[in-house]
Amino acid sequence: DAGVTQSPTHLIKTRGQQVTLRCSPKSGHDTVSWYQQALGQGPQFIFQYYEEEERQRGNFPDRFSGHQFPNYSSELNVNALLLGDSALYLCASSLYTGELFFGEGSRLTVL
Amino acid sequence: TQLLEQSPQFLSIQEGENLTVYCNSSSVFSSLQWYRQEPGEGPVLLVTVVTGGEVKKLKRLTFQFGDARKDSSLHITAAQPGDTGLYLCAGREIQGAQKLVFGQGTRLTINP
16 A cells, blocks of 8 residues: 655756646545645644645745546645745645545645 | 643653643634644544533543633643653634644653
8 A cells, every 4th residue: 555655856947937736635635635744843834735735825926726537636836936945845644634645745846 | 823732842751641731812713633743744633522511531641621622731741751742733714624733742751
């Protein structure tokens, strides 16, 4: 049984570019949450998707957007990248009110 | 925005010593979780505490939830080098069904 898988694991972008990160949830899970973890910090909640809709959102600008597909997989999109967007982006899957299982993350570096 | 403050942020001790990590907030949480994160990996859940005053033990790790459900502690007895890692506390908001608020983490190093 595969756990939460994220891709790519590492990527480098330049300021102003756009990036798409992908997440496949653990089998049987229907909810995906995205977190941003800056170096030396705890994860910060970006948003949560359930039934293909954004259910909750943290304090992130509109440059951060997402999508959930009918198979429960999800994408995180970030437009107009800033240096400060450099971070580890974590995807966590769960049943709607259940325990979160985290993927290994996508490490984004913005130059 | 609810905040969780962890202390200390960094801790380096010798193998065999005991230690306590604290997680404090002015807000009440419906539950509190402790995670451990290794470099290059996502956080892995260690324990969830739900009831005020609850104490849970996981081998040499003891977790306690404060009576008012605003704070928590993690105590490690006879620390081992394998305990080295980033320890994160996370509170589940009462209003939100899923949103977790994380502390900034405690980076623990156990020296042989």
